[in-house]
Amino acid sequence: MATAHHDHPTGLSRWLFTTNHKDIGTLYLWFAFIMFLVGGSMAMVIRAELFQPGLQFIEPDFFNQMTTMHALVMVFGAVMPAFVGLANWQIPLMIGAPDMALPRMNNWSFWLLPPAATLLMLSLVAPGGGPAGGWTMYPPLSSTPYAGMGMDFTILTVHMLGISSILGSINVIATILNMRAPGMTLMKMPMFVWTWLITAFLLLASIPVFAGAVTMLLTDRHFGTSFFDAAGGGDPVMFQHIFWFFGHPEVYILVLPAFGVFSEIIPTFARKPLFGYTSMVFATATIAFLSFIVWAHHMYTVGMPMAGELFFMYATMLIAVPTGVKVFNWLATMWRGAMTFETPMLYALAGVLLFTVGGVTGLMMSITPVDFQYHDTYFIVAHFHYTIFAGSILGLMAAYYYWVPKWTGHMYNETLGKLHFWLTIIAFNLTFFPQHFLGLAGMPRRIPDYGLQFVEFNQMSSIGAFILGAAQILWLYIIVTTIKGGKKATDKVWEGSNGLEWSVPSPAPYHTFETAPTVK
Amino acid sequence: MTTEPVKTPEQKRAIMITVVILAIIAVIGFISAFLKQWK
Numbered sequence: 435m436a437t438a439h440h441d442h443p444t445g446l447s448r449w450l451f452t453t454n455h456k457d458i459g460t461l462y463l464w465f466a467f468i469m470f471l472v473g474g475s476m477a478m479v480i481r482a483e484l485f486q487p488g489l490q491f492i493e494p495d496f497f498n499q500m501t502t503m504h505a506l507v508m509v510f511g512a513v514m515p516a517f518v519g520l521a522n523w524q525i526p527l528m529i530g531a532p533d534m535a536l537p538r539m540n541n542w543s544f545w546l547l548p549p550a551a552t553l554l555m556l557s558l559v560a561p562g563g564g565p566a567g568g569w570t571m572y573p574p575l576s577s578t579p580y581a582g583m584g585m586d587f588t589i590l591t592v593h594m595l596g597i598s599s600i601l602g603s604i605n606v607i608a609t610i611l612n613m614r615a616p617g618m619t620l621m622k623m624p625m626f627v628w629t630w631l632i633t634a635f636l637l638l639a640s641i642p643v644f645a646g647a648v649t650m651l652l653t654d655r656h657f658g659t660s661f662f663d664a665a666g667g668g669d670p671v672m673f674q675h676i677f678w679f680f681g682h683p684e685v686y687i688l689v690l691p692a693f694g695v696f697s698e699i700i701p702t703f704a705r706k707p708l709f710g711y712t713s714m715v716f717a718t719a720t721i722a723f724l725s726f727i728v729w730a731h732h733m734y735t736v737g738m739p740m741a742g743e744l745f746f747m748y749a750t751m752l753i754a755v756p757t758g759v760k761v762f763n764w765l766a767t768m769w770r771g772a773m774t775f776e777t778p779m780l781y782a783l784a785g786v787l788l789f790t791v792g793g794v795t796g797l798m799m800s801i802t803p804v805d806f807q808y809h810d811t812y813f814i815v816a817h818f819h820y821t822i823f824a825g826s827i828l829g830l831m832a833a834y835y836y837w838v839p840k841w842t843g844h845m846y847n848e849t850l851g852k853l854h855f856w857l858t859i860i861a862f863n864l865t866f867f868p869q870h871f872l873g874l875a876g877m878p879r880r881i882p883d884y885g886l887q888f889v890e891f892n893q894m895s896s897i898g899a900f901i902l903g904a905a906q907i908l909w910l911y912i913i914v915t916t917i918k919g920g921k922k923a924t925d926k927v928w929e930g931s932n933g934l935e936w937s938v939p940s941p942a943p944y945h946t947f948e949t950a951p952t953v954k
Numbered sequence: 955m956t957t958e959p960v961k962t963p964e965q966k967r968a969i970m971i972t973v974v975i976l977a978i979i980a981v982i983g984f985i986s987a988f989l990k991q992w993k
Contacts (some may be wrong), residue, residue: 532959535969600980608972612965642980646987676987948959 442944446711450545453537455522456942460841461544464521467913469511469551470827476504476902481865481883481899497882499558499584500567505569506588509688510595511551515824517691518543518602520833521630523841525606527935527942528624529952530615535608541599557591564588568880570677571651573662575651575668578655581638586655589648598643603641610634615934617953621715625708628715629694630792632722636683636690639726643681647673654875671736678729681839686725688724688822689789690718692829693760696782699836700764703779704771705930711762717756717763720942724753734805743802750800757793761786776928777851781832784859785824792820793871813873819866831858831909839918843941846916853914857905864898 442448452458478502483491492500522540526533534540562582566942567575578584610631614623623631650661651673660666662673701708708714730738730746738746764786773779795817799805831854839845856937868891873879877888884892923940934953938946961969 534963536973602972604976604980607976608969611972612968638976638979639983642983643987644982649984650988840984945959 449539453533453541454944455526455533455540456841456944457517458540458544459522459524459536462515462522462547465544465547465551466512466516466519467910469507469515470539471906471910472555473504473507473512475527476500476507477899478903481896484884486885486893486897487884487889489882492882494882495563495566498568498880499564501880502568503554503558506554506565506591507551508822509569510592511547511554513688513822513830514595514599515547516830517630517633517688517826518599519604520626520691520695520830520837521606524837524935525609525627525630526613527840527938527946528627528933529610529613529618530947531609531613532945532947534605535613536605539601540605543598543605546594546598546601550591550598553587553594556593556726557587560584560587570674570681571648572677573651576651577663577860586652587756588756589652592648593645599634599637599641603637606630606634607638612894615947615950615953621712624694625697625711625714626694629690629697629718632718633687633690636687636722636725640680640683640687643676644684645669647680669735674733674736675729678732679726681732682729683722683725685818685821686721689825689829690721692785692789692826692833693718695829695833695836696764696786697760698853699778699782699832700767700786702836702928702930702932703776703782704768704773706767706771707932708763709766709769710759713759714763717759720756724749724756728753731800731805734802734951735809739747747800747802751797754793754797761790761793764844772930776835777846777855778836779830779846780852780855781795781828781835785828785832786827788820788824788828788859788862789838792817792824795820804823808873811873811880812869812877812879815879816866816869816873819862819869823862823866828858830945833856834913836928837935838913839927840935840938840942841938842917842920843923844916844920845927846920850908850912854905854908857901858910860946861898861902861905865895865902868892868894868898872885 442454443451449457450459452461463707480497483489485496525531549839560583562584564584564795565576565581565588567572567581567585571585571588574580610623610627620628650659653659654663654668660668660832662668662670664670697708699921727744728750730742731750734746775783785906795813799814799817817935835846835851872888872891872895875887925938925940926936927940928936934947934951935942937951
């Protein structure tokens with residue numbers, strides 16, 4: 435394959451009109467990082483308010499807006515776009531393709547995001563304020579008159595982000611299925627590509643359902659329907675079913691690409707091939723399938739028939755099996771490997787270990803009668819931060835340190851990278867581990883005030899959160915200095931690295947694999 | 955607009971078929987959310 439010429443526009447028009455997968459990947463990653471800081475700032479507001487019992491800084495309604503917006507921004511604005519950014523940068527490089535299959539659609543998928551994020555932020559200044567009923571948007575908390583215009587902004591934001599995600603997932607699937615280099619069969623693909631292929635199918639099957647749910651919410655609010663309005667014959671619990679039919683696959687959308695990142699990094703720094711590649715592929719597919727039949731474990735307390743509760747309990751427990759396969763495969767990959775502990779490896783190891791802590795508490799919550807105690811407490815908050823922060827965000831940090839030499843042509847400062855790692859890990863555990871105890875002791879989530887018995891653990895959690903937030907300023911410094919300069923990266927970058935992305939120069943040229951490589 | 959890779963006609967056709975199938979899946983997903991209401 436050949437391109438007509440190698441030059442490209444510069445300045446603003448380069449970024450506005452680009453169809454280059456590396457440019458679009460960079461745009462996604464910067465957008466995600468900005469949203470990560472915005473969502474993190476909201477977390478700082480939450481933790482500042484919770485530093486002491488009683489109301490300190492903000493009104494309860496604004497507190498609820500902060501918890502809701504923090505989740506929406508982090509899930510839809512930070513983690514999902516960050517992984518799409520990684521997909522854009524890495525998938526063509528890893529499968530030997532010159533670009534994504536649909537480059538112009540790729541541009542549109544990205545440029546839907548900034549207006550959507552702006553709309554979401556504007557909801558905070560809309561009459562009635564931003565959404566305050568939680569990211570789950572359960573009616574009647576999201577219905578009129580309880581939620582104002584900000585909820586409409588949020589619904590339209592979800593529509594735009596949903597369109598972006600659906601287009602992005604179609605692009606990823608079309609690229610992986612049709613653009614692989616000769617000789618790269620499906621079972622020779624790098625694990626990161628496999629996890630993204632499966633994630634894209636999860637997105638495609640779940641996001642449209644969510645779009646349908648919020649559309650019904652919109653028509654209930656403004657067009658006289660009663661899908662979720664009990665007074666009109668509707669069923670508010672049905673919204674919860676439809677939401678979680680999307681919402682549970684969504685948590686795997688957030689974490690499966692991180693599993694792919696771990697599966698790339700651990701073999702590189704253990705200097706051994708990935709143990710059990712085939713079982714890794716099938717375990718990922720099994721997790722994806724199971725994620726569609728466990729949704730009601732989020733709503734045991736609504737009052738389901740016993741048979742339903744038992745089905746969802748056992749199906750949820752079953753997910754531990756393929757997840758365990760993956761964890762044991764990573765351990766077996768490291769077994770007797772010639773391991774070194776550069777920053778990406780530290781992040782990958784911490785990600786696996788701490789995600790497993792979140793997995794174990796998830797298994798506790800899957801047990802129906804036990805979940806009646808945990809439901810809507812800080813135990814849940816602790817659990818999902820151990821999965822989403824430790825799984826997804828540590829995975830993203832690992833991916834950044836692993837691939838940034840290929841993106842910029844510069845090595846990051848290893849000392850600063852390790853400092854960022856230790857600050858993040860210590861602060862993360864200080865923030866979220868005490869929340870397990872708060873939850874078990876009965877502190878509910880999404881409240882700005884609490885009883886005196888919860889003071890110590892809340893103060894530990896808030897101090898941890900402030901350190902965690904400050905540590906990310908250090909990350910910004912590392913990102914900027916690595917772009918601007920640093921030790922020149924070699925093409926292979928890491929001694930143990932394998933794969934097509936390491937066969938191109940560092941930094942990766944604007945166009946790569948114009949002539950398809952042959953994979954043996 | 956930046957230059958885009960040239961695709962073979964076979965690749966273009968395969969990509970188009972993939973896109974159509976995936977778009978149909980997305981539309982079915984959207985409609986299914988409403989169908990759940992008509993039980």
